[in-house]
Amino acid sequence: MSIEAAIKSVVDEKMNDGTIERLVSENLEKGINSSLEKLLGKYGDITEIIEKKIKEVMVGQLSSYDYSKYIVRLDAMLTEILKRTALDNKKILENFKELMVDRDIPKVVKLSDIFEEWKRHVARKVDTSKLEIDYNDGVAYECVTVTMDVEREEERSWSSSIFKYAKAIFECxxxxxxNFEIRLCKYREYPWSLSVEIDDSIRSLRYLDDFKIYLLQLKQADVKIEIDEEDLSDEVKPNKEPEASFS
Structure with a gap:
């Protein structure tokens, strides 16, 4: 039997026993499934048409909806929340305002200027419960001693680091x-930069004092630090006034 005759015999046999119809049906089903996946998939043409129609219907419905009754309820609810949390959030709002305000911050800040800012912070916040009262010139708490020292990190003889580090230590x-410590770093011969680890998240804003807010403002402005002084000391008069007692 010739090859042609053998092939015809096999085809006839498969046609008669339904094999050809089954294979055609299976592959046709696969082709249809593949086409539907492409049309209905994430980036399919039909999916885009359906999403477009859904958006048209939903946007129209939501735009025409009357929300006035919910606004009244929301206003009452927010008012009540503010009443309950006003004291807790007042400091957060104040500190947030300070951080967002557009202050005239110079591009270069002297370390002695930061020391002066810290002195004002000490005057406002120092604990006066253990201070003596001075009656010589009116009635006032005794002055407190404050210092600032700069410690430079020594480089190892074998180190090839192109960075230099230092820290300014403020003590009362x-x-x-x-007491507070500010880290400073510089690249090669470039100016010193401020490096402080202060949590400025919304939750922590209520706990930040004025001096830390000031440092965050310097950091946000990416100011450069000039180490004009490395050893400073001074006397600071507390802002708080004592109640006179002449017993």
Whole structure:
């Protein structure tokens, strides 16, 4: 039997037993499924048409809806929330305002100027409960001693680092809670930059004092630091006034 005759015999046999119809049906089903996946998939043409129609209907319905009754309820609810949380959030709002305000901050800030800002912070916040009262010139709390020292990180002889590091340490002899440390770094011969680890998240804003807000403003403005002084000391008079007692 020739090859042609053998092929014809096999085809006739498969046609008669339904094999050809089954294979055609299976592959046709696969082709249809593949086409539908492309049309109805995430980027399919039909999917885009359906999404467009849904948007048209929903936007129209939502735009024409009367929300006035819900606005009244929302206003009452927000008022009540503000009444309950006003005291807690007042500091957050004040600090947030300070951070967002457009202050005239110079591009370069001297370390001695930061020391002066810290002195004002000490005057406002120092704990006066352990301070003596001075009656010589009116009635006032005794002055507190404050210092600033700069410590430069020594480079190892074998180190090839192109960065230099230092820290400015602010200390109040009468109130350790006010002590603070500022890290400084510089690249090669470029100016010093401020490096402070202060949590400026919304939750933490209520706990930030004026001096930390000031440092965050400097950091946000990307100011450069001039180490014009490395050893400073001074006397600071507390802002708080004592109640006179002449017993």
């Amino acid at each position: 002899e009468n109130d350790d809670e006010l």
